[in-house]
Amino acid sequence: MADNTNLTTSQRNIMKFDPKDHEIALSTEDLHVFYGKTEGISEGDLQFERYKISALIGPSGSGKSTYLRSLNRMNDRIATVKGKIMYRGLDINSDAIDVYEMRRHIGMVFQRPNPFAKSIYENIAFALRQRGMNKKQDLDEIVERSLRQAAMWDQVKDDLNKSALALSGGQQQRLCIARAIAIKPDILLLDEPASALDPVSTSQIEDTLLELKQNYTIIIVTHNMQQASRISDYTAFFNLGKVLEYAETGDIFTNPKVDLTNDYISGNFG
Numbered sequence: 001m002a003d004n005t006n007l008t009t010s011q012r013n014i015m016k017f018d019p020k021d022h023e024i025a026l027s028t029e030d031l032h033v034f035y036g037k038t039e040g041i042s043e044g045d046l047q048f049e050r051y052k053i054s055a056l057i058g059p060s061g062s063g064k065s066t067y068l069r070s071l072n073r074m075n076d077r078i079a080t081v082k083g084k085i086m087y088r089g090l091d092i093n094s095d096a097i098d099v100y101e102m103r104r105h106i107g108m109v110f111q112r113p114n115p116f117a118k119s120i121y122e123n124i125a126f127a128l129r130q131r132g133m134n135k136k137q138d139l140d141e142i143v144e145r146s147l148r149q150a151a152m153w154d155q156v157k158d159d160l161n162k163s164a165l166a167l168s169g170g171q172q173q174r175l176c177i178a179r180a181i182a183i184k185p186d187i188l189l190l191d192e193p194a195s196a197l198d199p200v201s202t203s204q205i206e207d208t209l210l211e212l213k214q215n216y217t218i219i220i221v222t223h224n225m226q227q228a229s230r231i232s233d234y235t236a237f238f239n240l241g242k243v244l245e246y247a248e249t250g251d252i253f254t255n256p257k258v259d260l261t262n263d264y265i266s267g268n269f270g
Ligand SMILES: Nc1ncnc2c1ncn2[C@@H]1O[C@H](COP(=O)(O)OP(=O)(O)OP(=O)(O)O)[C@@H](O)[C@H]1O
Pocket: 035, 038, 039, 040, 058, 059, 060, 061, 062, 063, 064, 065, 066, 067, 078
């Protein structure tokens, strides 16, 4: 296999979808992220297809979380983000964007489950009330719908007033997914959502994501190669702040074009 890690982004055959055939939910253009003088992301623009799962993989410190967190401006306070993040024809990285409103469309679930110290019901209803929804019937409906979509309604429907902190780690993470989807975002960003969970809970989260992709575009950072190959349609391989390869997941795992991708997925990296 040729060593093509020194090629430019365009030469590396980074997948550019044909908009006639694929609807793009989100894309980045010339994105650079700086932590002071250190560049966390320096190259590699991606286009994310609607209703697909895209996995971001790569070694520790390669820039996966930095890239993901930039997509809904979670890095605003700690980094300088340059370039465009295009969503529905708008550059959401521009100063004119209402970040709070934008996050209604692009939600995030973090690595460690972080439910509020409130009841299961309130974990979901709280954000809805803050957005002006107060009618109990409406809240009840959305709480149920979100918990069903996160595949945990049957487990918790009789315990909605129980503290969310009394749930298992896997249930807490699914509650966080339910909370994120309650406000019906278009896009769900997940930063290693199953890394703190046991294999059974991990498998349940994966099943939940596969269900959710019918209605959501999902972008997930994962260190788990099996997870990326099980659930994602597309995979981007990051190294040293650059996307070295982006392709359909089957191709990345069976026929990677870049030597470093091959080394990483076969465990021979570093
Ligand atoms: N808050 C920060 N301040 C300064 N540098 C940071 C900060 N966050 C990340 N970095 C640096 O940016 C680079 C990319 O880090 P990032 O966390 O995005 O990588 P990652 O691929 O997600 O790593 P991991 O898999 O370990 O979570 C690293 O060099 C890291 O040290």
